[in-house]
Amino acid sequence: MDAPRAVRVVTEVAALDRSFDYAVADGHDVPAIGDRVRVDLHGRSVRGWVEDHVAADRELKVVKKWLGFGPPASLLPLATWAGDRWYAPRSRFLLAMSPDRLVTNLPAPPPAPDLAPTIRDTATNYPSGVVRCAPNVDPLGLVLQAYLAAREVSLPLLVLVPTDAWSRRMVGRLEQRGLPAVLASRWDCARASWPIVVGARGAAFAPVAKLGAAVIIDVDDESYRSEASPTWHALDVMRHRCDHDGAPLWITSSLPSPAALQVGPLSVADDEEGLWPRLEIVDRRASDPRDGVLAANVVTAAHRALSGDSQVAVAVILQRLGRGRLFACASCGTLARCETCGAAEEEVDGRLSCGEGHGDREVFCVACGATKLRRVRSGVTTLARDVAAQLSQDVTEITASSDPAAAIGRVVVGTEAVLQRVRRCALVIFVDFDQYLLAPRERARRDAVAAVARAGRLVGGRREGRGSVILQTRRGEDAVITALASLSFESLSDDDVETAKVLGLPPYGAIAEIEGESATAFVATMDAAHVRVVPTAKGYSVHAPDPLTLSHALRSATRPAGRLRVAVS
Numbered sequence: 001m002d003a004p005r006a007v008r009v010v011t012e013v014a015a016l017d018r019s020f021d022y023a024v025a026d027g028h029d030v031p032a033i034g035d036r037v038r039v040d041l042h043g044r045s046v047r048g049w050v051e052d053h054v055a056a057d058r059e060l061k062v063v064k065k066w067l068g069f070g071p072p073a074s075l076l077p078l079a080t081w082a083g084d085r086w087y088a089p090r091s092r093f094l095l096a097m098s099p100d101r102l103v104t105n106l107p108a109p110p111p112a113p114d115l116a117p118t119i120r121d122t123a124t125n126y127p128s129g130v131v132r133c134a135p136n137v138d139p140l141g142l143v144l145q146a147y148l149a150a151r152e153v154s155l156p157l158l159v160l161v162p163t164d165a166w167s168r169r170m171v172g173r174l175e176q177r178g179l180p181a182v183l184a185s186r187w188d189c190a191r192a193s194w195p196i197v198v199g200a201r202g203a204a205f206a207p208v209a210k211l212g213a214a215v216i217i218d219v220d221d222e223s224y225r226s227e228a229s230p231t232w233h234a235l236d237v238m239r240h241r242c243d244h245d246g247a248p249l250w251i252t253s254s255l256p257s258p259a260a261l262q263v264g265p266l267s268v269a270d271d272e273e274g275l276w277p278r279l280e281i282v283d284r285r286a287s288d289p290r291d292g293v294l295a296a297n298v299v300t301a302a303h304r305a306l307s308g309d310s311q312v313a314v315a316v317i318l319q320r321l322g323r324g325r326l327f328a329c330a331s332c333g334t335l336a337r338c339e340t341c342g343a344a345e346e347e348v349d350g351r352l353s354c355g356e357g358h359g360d361r362e363v364f365c366v367a368c369g370a371t372k373l374r375r376v377r378s379g380v381t382t383l384a385r386d387v388a389a390q391l392s393q394d395v396t397e398i399t400a401s402s403d404p405a406a407a408i409g410r411v412v413v414g415t416e417a418v419l420q421r422v423r424r425c426a427l428v429i430f431v432d433f434d435q436y437l438l439a440p441r442e443r444a445r446r447d448a449v450a451a452v453a454r455a456g457r458l459v460g461g462r463r464e465g466r467g468s469v470i471l472q473t474r475r476g477e478d479a480v481i482t483a484l485a486s487l488s489f490e491s492l493s494d495d496d497v498e499t500a501k502v503l504g505l506p507p508y509g510a511i512a513e514i515e516g517e518s519a520t521a522f523v524a525t526m527d528a529a530h531v532r533v534v535p536t537a538k539g540y541s542v543h544a545p546d547p548l549t550l551s552h553a554l555r556s557a558t559r560p561a562g563r564l565r566v567a568v569s
Helices: 073-085 090-096 118-121 138-152 164-176 187-189 201-205 234-244 296-306 382-390 417-421 442-461 479-487 490-503 518-525 545-554
Strands: 005-011 019-024 035-039 045-054 063-066 127-131 158-162 181-183 196-199 214-216 249-253 265-268 278-283 313-316 327-329 345-348 352-353 373-375 396-398 409-413 425-431 468-473 510-515 532-535 539-544 565-568
Touching: 005 035, 019 265, 063 425, 073 090, 073 187, 073 234, 073 479, 073 545, 090 158, 127 181, 127 187, 138 158, 138 164, 138 214, 138 249, 158 327, 158 396, 164 181, 164 382, 181 313, 187 345, 196 201, 201 234, 214 234, 234 265, 249 545, 278 479, 278 490, 296 313, 296 425, 296 468, 327 345, 382 396, 396 417, 409 417, 417 510, 425 442, 442 468, 442 490, 468 479, 479 490, 490 545, 510 518, 510 545, 518 539, 539 545, 545 565
Parallel strands: 127 249, 127 265, 158 196, 158 214, 181 196, 214 249, 278 468, 313 409, 313 425, 396 409, 425 468
Antiparallel strands: 005 019, 005 045, 035 045, 035 063, 327 373, 345 352, 510 539, 510 565, 532 539
């Protein structure tokens, strides 16, 4: 007699990252691999996914209910890989691949239409890999090129963009050209292998069984990394999927990171100079000390923008620098910086020191010897008040917590949330660009270039002559300022790659930041033979030569009780 039918199930219980076998009751269809089911686990009714079909060689509990479709069977190994890569249970990634609501029927995908000649003419012709492009380059041509590649193998195209609003606009543009595109949030359509699936970061786990091609727009945008644990990155997921499926991958960036440069050959989009914004550098060291938060010539430029007919005329951006505060000499305007690492210095117990603790010193200016330093960092609310006074205009504050439905005036002041809320603008002012240049993170220079690129989309390119971007700085000699002024980014990229190699940063190494009350106990049980454990202000940093070695080290440790956060990069 044949053995009873049974399935192996991965449950949603994150604390039990293992599989359990269950029998299928007579008269019921055996669920497909990837399907969602409800089972009894130690007296609890829990949901899970069918991982495999097995023969029951012992008495087993019975599957309670079939709940509907889950990710296709071909994606289950992706969840296992991601769990190892970012030290997380498989269920976290299986949930990312699953629908928010139960899905018991799948639609029939539309047939791929005959392509109009204009679509082929609009498509670009870059080799798969990295495309460095100015902020006002239209990515639609690259998406059409990838769609043509996917059609050749009759498989779907997956497109990732930084925001949900952008994904809706992209779907609309594709539909206007008669192409069958759908948002990744339409889970049933993605699961049915719609010809084009578009979404933000979560679309990296879209339930498409096999990819024909993929595109990631603005790959170095911070939105592609999950800040919550597990700290996965969409680029790593898409590279793994494309390698597994043999699908070409195109990514775009204004200044590709060392990890992005590993994807493939680097191409440069046409007309870089004409599609970057007009840029003006204002060195505050030369400004009149009596000027307000905006230098006198910046106020003039703002009034000129306000005389136009733009719905939003002026946007003023302030990038916060964590808990630190920048100090500048009241006499010559030079910033207080660490002579060892170049980071901004903070005042601690009446002395100056950088965040890395490279010694401390008396409060004085290293450039002119003056002993009077002043703070040059203010909050958004204070900035909004000062800008309103200087421009004699009402000001709208915009931060990440602002009501997205609230009306926006002609002058807006806020964080980078402004760059997401505002679509068009005559003038963007980075009131303190040094907050980017001196940010205490290895990607600070790329973030600075990316911020200018996003601002450039609001004001348009130099070829259009519609608007401009102003950077107020006290570091006019900085390499980033020089690169933006000349639109020559090769030296920045080369320096970033060299730094990553020397410091063992991704992709030339793997790092995990371990924090929480049980971090010390966790690290104490770790097999650290092939990794380097470094104490930090918040816990520990574990450095390994590659992600696999790091995964083995983390998995070797015993997870103790108490709060623990493991952030793998």
